[in-house]
Amino acid sequence: MGEYLQDITSPRELDNLSTKELDEVAEEIRRKIIVTLSKTGGHLASSLGVVELTLALHTVFKTPKDKIIWDVGHQAYAHKLVTGRYDEFSSLRQYQGLSGFPKRSESRHDALNTGHSSTSISAALGMACSRDIKGQDNDVAALIGDGALTGGMAFEALNHAGHLGTDLTVVLNDNEMSIAENVGAVSSYLTKLRTEPMLHRIKEDIEELVNKIPAIGSRVIKTVDRVKEGLKYLVVSGVLFEEMGFSYLGPVDGHDIKEMQKSLEYAKNLDGPALVHAITTKGKGYTPAENAPKNFHGISAFKIKTGESKRERELPTYSTIFSRTLVDLAEDDKDIVAITAAMPSGTGLDKFKTEFPDRFYDVGIAEQHAVTFGTGLALEGSKPVITLYSTFLQRAYDQLIHDVALNEAPVTLAIDRGGLVGRDGETHQGVFDYAYLRGIPGFTVMAPKNENELQHMLKTAINYPGPVSLRYPRGMGAGVPLDSKLEELEIGKAEVLREGSDLAILAIGSMVMPALEASKELAKQGIEATVVNSRFVKPLDEDLILDVAKEHDQILTIEEHVLQGGFGSAVLELLADSNVTDIGIERMGIPDEFVQQGSQDILLDHYGLNKAGIKEKVSKLVDNGVDRSG
Numbered sequence: 001m002g003e004y005l006q007d008i009t010s011p012r013e014l015d016n017l018s019t020k021e022l023d024e025v026a027e028e029i030r031r032k033i034i035v036t037l038s039k040t041g042g043h044l045a046s047s048l049g050v051v052e053l054t055l056a057l058h059t060v061f062k063t064p065k066d067k068i069i070w071d072v073g074h075q076a077y078a079h080k081l082v083t084g085r086y087d088e089f090s091s092l093r094q095y096q097g098l099s100g101f102p103k104r105s106e107s108r109h110d111a112l113n114t115g116h117s118s119t120s121i122s123a124a125l126g127m128a129c130s131r132d133i134k135g136q137d138n139d140v141a142a143l144i145g146d147g148a149l150t151g152g153m154a155f156e157a158l159n160h161a162g163h164l165g166t167d168l169t170v171v172l173n174d175n176e177m178s179i180a181e182n183v184g185a186v187s188s189y190l191t192k193l194r195t196e197p198m199l200h201r202i203k204e205d206i207e208e209l210v211n212k213i214p215a216i217g218s219r220v221i222k223t224v225d226r227v228k229e230g231l232k233y234l235v236v237s238g239v240l241f242e243e244m245g246f247s248y249l250g251p252v253d254g255h256d257i258k259e260m261q262k263s264l265e266y267a268k269n270l271d272g273p274a275l276v277h278a279i280t281t282k283g284k285g286y287t288p289a290e291n292a293p294k295n296f297h298g299i300s301a302f303k304i305k306t307g308e309s310k311r312e313r314e315l316p317t318y319s320t321i322f323s324r325t326l327v328d329l330a331e332d333d334k335d336i337v338a339i340t341a342a343m344p345s346g347t348g349l350d351k352f353k354t355e356f357p358d359r360f361y362d363v364g365i366a367e368q369h370a371v372t373f374g375t376g377l378a379l380e381g382s383k384p385v386i387t388l389y390s391t392f393l394q395r396a397y398d399q400l401i402h403d404v405a406l407n408e409a410p411v412t413l414a415i416d417r418g419g420l421v422g423r424d425g426e427t428h429q430g431v432f433d434y435a436y437l438r439g440i441p442g443f444t445v446m447a448p449k450n451e452n453e454l455q456h457m458l459k460t461a462i463n464y465p466g467p468v469s470l471r472y473p474r475g476m477g478a479g480v481p482l483d484s485k486l487e488e489l490e491i492g493k494a495e496v497l498r499e500g501s502d503l504a505i506l507a508i509g510s511m512v513m514p515a516l517e518a519s520k521e522l523a524k525q526g527i528e529a530t531v532v533n534s535r536f537v538k539p540l541d542e543d544l545i546l547d548v549a550k551e552h553d554q555i556l557t558i559e560e561h562v563l564q565g566g567f568g569s570a571v572l573e574l575l576a577d578s579n580v581t582d583i584g585i586e587r588m589g590i591p592d593e594f595v596q597q598g599s600q601d602i603l604l605d606h607y608g609l610n611k612a613g614i615k616e617k618v619s620k621l622v623d624n625g626v627d628r629s630g
């Protein structure tokens with residue numbers, strides 16, 4: 001072990017290795033990924049599944065001239081290790097370290113920044129078309145998983161590529177898993193392709209026939225050899241991808257480097273778009289992950305021997321409280337239906353699925369469809385709870401306006417991972433939702449101060465006769481006692497938690513409790529702040545805010561969200577529209593930049609969005625005071 005990998009600084013160094021040597025490199029890569037992730041956490045199972053595929057791709061497609069696009073990009077660790085990032089690999093997903101996804105600023109071998117699903121074929125097709133326009137001669141490959149293939153964008157791109165006939169290789173990495181079991185008709189279709197005895201029989205029969213052709217003369221031998229080779233990649237009419245204009249090659253064992261190289265070479269040399277169907281095992285080479293790939297998709301630090309998490313016992317997460325509350329509510333209300341877009345465990349909806357399988361839908365990686373599907377359910381009398389991560393809901397913006405809002409559909413959007421999510425970095429921070437929702441007419445936008453309030457908000461949202469969103473953070477709640485009897489909140493009513501005369505803090509969601517804690521400590525230093533749990537970004541509690549503005553010289557708004565267009569902006573608009581000018585207003589939140597990766601605590605600290613940061617800000621504001629003389 002340790003013979004090759006650490007010396008590989010460029011994928012070109014793989015070109016001279018024999019298959020046996022490449023197999024050894026594959027084993028080294030696996031070991032490196034397992035050992036590193038046992039400390040850093042990360043996307044283990046997906047990366048282990050594509051080690052051989054990565055080596056085959058890099059020996060056939062010569063990056064950076066050729067382009068390899070990784071869909072989602074959570075499986076690109078082997079790619080990072082053979083493209084000069086071995087030495088930094090221990091900083092994976094750490095603050096200021098290597099990103100967990102491909103990133104153009106990190107390496108010239110990373111052709112596209114990714115993190116969200118189903119973008120690879122579109123981007124690859126764009127690159128291939130640009131090559132053709134410019135008369136260049138590089139090749140382009142996209143690697144997409146069977147889960148990512150459930151995303152509509154992937155089909156939009158296949159449709160377009162098939163129509164154009166552009167030279168492009170798509171590698172379908174089929175491991176029969178999304179994060180959880182893959183779902184849908186396409187997934188069942190792939191299973192058929194993998195196992196269809198007819199397909200294999202036809203291939204074998206024709207191969208046998210060709211083998212019987214007598215070889216007379218060297219030219220004929222060459223031709224027959226070529227035919228035989230071609231038959232390995234038999235073009236079968238009726239295969240969906242063929243019908244869409246792609247040459248379909250496969251299925252191929254994705255862990256067999258030599259076979260993969262041959263298939264990729266063949267696809268690369270074909271004219272027009274080709275799809276290589278590779279069969280892999282998610283978690284390959286690490287028994288706990290192979291046995292339970294769901295549990296090893298994205299993980300925290302773990303013990304290598306058993307696969308057990310190293311995390312200490314923790315408080316229930318917001319997702320857990322959400323899921324328990326939803327199950328309780330659905331017990332009594334048979335109209336409640338739950339929808340996830342391929343995140344049953346992350347959102348906690350797997351519990352709902354167990355309890356109410358007939359009222360649970362996993363739609364695949366299809367957020368747009370989830371939202372319009374929910375609209376349909378709502379318009380016919382069901383009470384859909386569409387549960388999506390904030391960052392992935394971005395996908396469905398038009399559906400929120402055109403389908404939900406214009407139809408005044410009473411859907412509940414349960415927005416998980418609202419705020420800074422941590423180590424997934426730029427692509428996954430859920431910091432835009434207040435802004436993109438509050439501009440939509442008819443939407444009610446709320447965020448609870450803690451997990452207990454989340455329960456009440458969920459009941460409020462489900463029973464409200466219009467579209468409502470409630471957003472809550474990634475990770476643990478505060479461990480507050482949970483009410484067993486749930487009340488519906490009055491829409492647009494905030495809650496004053498503390499009264500003081502020096503300054504007023506209007507906080508929303510996850511920032512309310514840190515603001516309250518900060519104010520208690522500030523009181524010991526003689527600074528008395530009013531603290532408001534705003535609860536609603538829309539509608540704002542206008543009366544309360546205007547009263548607060550009358551009674552204080554300064555207002556500080558705090559949100560775990562971008563400053564542009566968020567909660568603080570809404571307060572500013574209200575004050576400006578109400579001609580309140582003789583007051584100091586400051587906003588805390590995230591400035592106009594993408595938030596990099598790091599633990600949630602480090603990132604919150606960086607932006608001052610915690611007790612210490614709020615104390616510091618309030619002290620400064622009170623010390624400096626506001627001149628109201630005009």
Ligand SMILES: Cc1ncc(C[n+]2csc(CCOP(=O)(O)OP(=O)(O)O)c2C)c(N)n1
Nearest residue numbers: 046115116117145146147148177178179342
């Ligand atoms: C738009 C979007 N929705 C959801 C996700 C969350 N997500 C990341 S990977 C993944 C499953 C991908 O499955 P597949 O493409 O088969 O890759 P595998 O992990 O099996 O290799 C999901 C749902 C995402 N990244 N982007």
Ligand SMILES: CC(=O)[C@@H](O)[C@H](O)COP(=O)(O)O
Nearest residue numbers: 072074115298346421424474
């Ligand atoms: C790659 C991806 O999009 C998901 O795997 C994501 O990393 C899950 O995030 P959580 O760990 O917050 O569920």
Ligand SMILES: [Mg+2]
Nearest residue numbers: 145146147177
């Ligand atoms: Mg998969």
